[in-house]
Amino acid sequence: MAGPTTAEHGAHKPPNTGDGSARSPLGGAPRGRLRVPGPRSLLIALAVALLGAATIWVLYGSPWLRAERVRTTGTDELSEREVEAVAAVPLGTPLISVDTDAIEARLRDKLPRVDSVEATRSWPHGIDLKVTERQPVLLLKKGSNYVEVDAKSVRFATVDPLKAPKRVPVLELAADGSPSLKRFGSDRLVAEAVRVRADVPASVAADTRVIAVRSYDAISLELSGDRTVVWGSSEDGAAKARSLVALMKAAPKARHFDVSAPTAPSVSDS
Known part of the structure; x- marks a missing residue:
């Protein structure tokens, strides 16, 4: 079979660029030549490098931006x-x-x-x-001092009675003989008291002197004027708060209120 013709040989020869270099058949830049950055590109690169070095020196090495x-x-x-x-x-x-x-x-x-x-x-x-x-919401008795307890149940500071914040209820933990103490621990009972304190209506909170915890579901309030509130557990706090406000409006001279069952609250004078 005859070989390729002279014309066919010439069809595969890369086009001449006119300066002695061969151009790629795909029309790209001439093969065998490196593109050298122009003076403008070099100046830009140098300026960027100098700016970066100056910024680093100003931030870390200069006396101008120091902590004083x-x-x-x-x-x-x-x-x-x-x-x-x-x-x-x-x-x-x-x-x-x-x-x-x-x-x-x-x-x-x-x-x-x-x-x-x-x-x-x-x-x-x-x-x-x-x-x-942190702001105290309860004061837990500890020896002759008080431990401040915040709204997250964190015990964060010990203060003597003379420096204890005013109008913050005292938390009395009287659960020593209660199964709740073994089951939940004192930290959980403190947290339950904090929950109750948060749910007590504002009109009552100002008069609350003591929050007593005898067990998980036996929490009570001691108010000014020798008044008491049986709260029960910390559950259904919003409903208990509404019931307490209604009872106090209906019987403003009463001394004892029971909202442990908020759907069936009770009140008494003694």
């Missing part, structure tokens, strides 16, 4: 000096390198009164600490 002050807000019982001592902000270091997460962790771990804290950079020289303190 700490500002604390939101404290009440805690002092600003106490918070800032525990925060241990490394003054004089680059502001960008200050570990704000570590500062927050130290404050939560070492100051139980801190419920939450937010540490933020305040350019060009500051660290701001926004503190939210």
